[in-house]
Amino acid sequence: MEKETTQPADSPDSSEGPSAEPQEAATSATQEMTIEERVAKAEEETKRYLDNWRRAEADLQNFKRRSEQERADSSRYASTSLIINLLPIVDDFERAFGSLDAHIAGMTWFDGVHLIYRKLIALLESAGVKPIKTEGETFDPQFHEAVAHADGEENKVISEVQRGYLLHDRVLRPAMVVVGKGSSGEEKESEGEPTNG
Numbered sequence: 556m557e558k559e560t561t562q563p564a565d566s567p568d569s570s571e572g573p574s575a576e577p578q579e580a581a582t583s584a585t586q587e588m589t590i591e592e593r594v595a596k597a598e599e600e601t602k603r604y605l606d607n608w609r610r611a612e613a614d615l616q617n618f619k620r621r622s623e624q625e626r627a628d629s630s631r632y633a634s635t636s637l638i639i640n641l642l643p644i645v646d647d648f649e650r651a652f653g654s655l656d657a658h659i660a661g662m663t664w665f666d667g668v669h670l671i672y673r674k675l676i677a678l679l680e681s682a683g684v685k686p687i688k689t690e691g692e693t694f695d696p697q698f699h700e701a702v703a704h705a706d707g708e709e710n711k712v713i714s715e716v717q718r719g720y721l722l723h724d725r726v727l728r729p730a731m732v733v734v735g736k737g738s739s740g741e742e743k744e745s746e747g748e749p750t751n752g
Contacts, residue, residue, distance in 0.1 A: 631723060634682055639727055641679065642720060648672040649718075679720075687719035687730045700729040707735030 652669070659665055687698045689712045694701065698719060699712060707713040712732045719730025 631683075632725065635722060635727065638679065638682060638684055638720075638722060641675070642728060645672075645675060645679070646717065648675070683723045684727065685721050687721055687726070689715040689719070689730045689732050694732070694734045698726060698729055699732045699734075701734045702731045703733045704736040705733050706737075709735050709737040711735045 648668075649672075652672070655665070689699065692699075692712050694710050694712055698721075700719075702716050705713055711734070712730075713735050714733045715730055716733065717731040720727045
């Protein structure tokens with residue numbers, strides 16, 4: 556009796572069949588890639604990684620800068636709401652001083668009240684608060700709020716109704732002002748001119 560020699564499917568000889576061809580093809584493709592091509596490819600990848608790293612580092616630096624700026628602004632303007640609530644008290648002091656009789660101004664209690672007002676103003680100044688310039692200035696809607704027009708130089712602030720304040724470089728409260736609309740003499744001259752028509 557002759558023995559049949561059949562090899563099992565997982566024997567080493569069967570691996571040399573069709574699956575061996577792709578491995579050989581991959582090896583030959585790798586061998587075909589020259590050293591110069593591999594170096595060029597590696598340099599491209601290195602350059603791409605370096606560019607990505609630089610971009611990420613720049614983004615991180617910008618984020619840190621923005622965070623520091625926001626922190627500085629936050630501490631610089633943290634007292635804004637408190638200062639805004641103190642401004643009406645300053646207005647009340649100023650209105651009271653403006654309406655006082657001259658002989659009351661020399662009394663000691665008045666001097667004490669005036670000292671309190673000066674301390675409040677000094678405290679606000681040390682926090683970075685300063686009044687907005689008004690009278691004689693050109694009307695600027697960023698700093699001034701026009702509440703009336705009157706005869707006077709056109710687009711100039713004639714008088715101040717309520718003082719405005721800045722905190723560092725930001726407007727806390729715009730100044731309420733009366734703005735000139737041009738003198739009445741100029742209007743009469745323009746009315747007297749004949750119109751074409």
